[in-house]
Amino acid sequence: MLNLEELTLYLHIMGGSIFISGIDLHNEILIHMPQLHKFSYYMASENVIADPSIRISNSDIEQTFTNVKHGQMGCMVDYFDPTIMICRVFSLPFKFPHLERIANNIPNIIFNSVTHLTLWDTNPFKHEFFIRLQRAFPFVKSLSIYNIKPPFWRFGEHHLRDKDWCSIVEYPHLRYLDVSDAATDYVENFLDERKTHLPRLIHLKIDYDSLKEVTKKFTRDARQCNCSQIKRLIIDDKMVYPKVVYRYFPLLSI
Numbered sequence: 001m002l003n004l005e006e007l008t009l010y011l012h013i014m015g016g017s018i019f020i021s022g023i024d025l026h027n028e029i030l031i032h033m034p035q036l037h038k039f040s041y042y043m044a045s046e047n048v049i050a051d052p053s054i055r056i057s058n059s060d061i062e063q064t065f066t067n068v069k070h071g072q073m074g075c076m077v078d079y080f081d082p083t084i085m086i087c088r089v090f091s092l093p094f095k096f097p098h099l100e101r102i103a104n105n106i107p108n109i110i111f112n113s114v115t116h117l118t119l120w121d122t123n124p125f126k127h128e129f130f131i132r133l134q135r136a137f138p139f140v141k142s143l144s145i146y147n148i149k150p151p152f153w154r155f156g157e158h159h160l161r162d163k164d165w166c167s168i169v170e171y172p173h174l175r176y177l178d179v180s181d182a183a184t185d186y187v188e189n190f191l192d193e194r195k196t197h198l199p200r201l202i203h204l205k206i207d208y209d210s211l212k213e214v215t216k217k218f219t220r221d222a223r224q225c226n227c228s229q230i231k232r233l234i235i236d237d238k239m240v241y242p243k244v245v246y247r248y249f250p251l252l253s254i
Contacts (some may be wrong), residue, residue: 006038010096011037013045020045020089021075022065039071042090052082058107061089078103078120098162099137106132115139115173120146127151130169130196140171144178145206151187171199178205188214191225198226203252205234218248 001178005124022041030036046253069112072092078101079085086101091220094111103121106129117140125147172244177198179187186208190196204227212218216226232248233241246252 001033003035004033005035007033007036007040009039009041009043009093010061011041011043012100013043013046013210020087021061022089025065025089039093039097042088042094042096044086044088046086047084049079049085051082054078056085056087063090071153074107074109076102076105076107078105078121080120085233104129104134109136111137116142118144118146122147122149124149124151127169127189130189131167134169134171140172141173142176142178143171143174145182145186145190147186148183150179150183151189168193168195168197170199172197172199174198175200176199176203176205178234179210180205180207182233184210184213187211191215191227193224195224200229201226202229203233203234204230204232206236208235214246218244222248 003169003224025041025043030039056077058075058077059236061077062073065073074090074092074094076088077085078088080103086103091095092109093112094109097110097113098116099114101120102117103119104123104125114137117137125145177190179190187206188195191214214220215227227252229248231251231253233245233249233252241252
């Protein structure tokens with residue numbers, strides 16, 4: 001592709017190199033495209049680590065991009081348990097609508113183009129994380145949370161549950177929320193309007209038992225649970241909803 005002038009590249013590599021460096025990018029791609037002048041990219045490498053004692057940082061990755069002549073770049077290096085890592089490198093400003101398996105390590109970057117976001121971590125998400133999330137992804141429309149470890153899981157932390165959420169987090173464009181594989185604490189935090197404001201939420205995927213617990217068996221004021229506008233309720237198990245569910249979600253499709 002010697003004459004290629006523009007390239008948009010989105011890659012997620014499973015079991016590839018330990019990380020994606022600027023040297024790799026230059027030697028494997030850019031050197032073969034001498035006419036390239038516009039390059040937007042997102043590349044992620046997901047790996048099992050042979051030696052957990054060796055840790056690569058964001059700055060380690062950034063230093064390999066000093067000679068790449070295609071604008072600014074950003075990176076995220078996330079470790080999950082001792083042996084799994086995901087290394088991401090991407091051009092700035094970020095141009096893509098999807099980001100998956102985002103963990104606690106959110107860089108100080110605004111991702112204006114991202115509308116579909118998936119969160120996944122083996123460490124808990126706390127209130128400070130969701131404040132950063134709101135700022136980093138101001139136009140997110142679809143959010144999925146995969147985390148079974150609650151924010152306050154250590155002994156002696158549970159008294160911080162309500163104190164930590166001292167300010168309301170708002171997602172003004174969020175229409176789809178998936179908390180079916182999230183700890184009940186996250187379900188509570190997102191459906192409680194005193195903690196999170198979701199004015200456009202209309203699709204909710206959730207575990208039915210968690211929904212009953214958070215809504216106090218559908219007796220809690222729906223206006224306080226970000227539930228009054230829900231039009232579609234997605235439950236993994238097939239079931240016929242009792243009448244109380246339809247009373248609680250007046251816009252729910254039958």
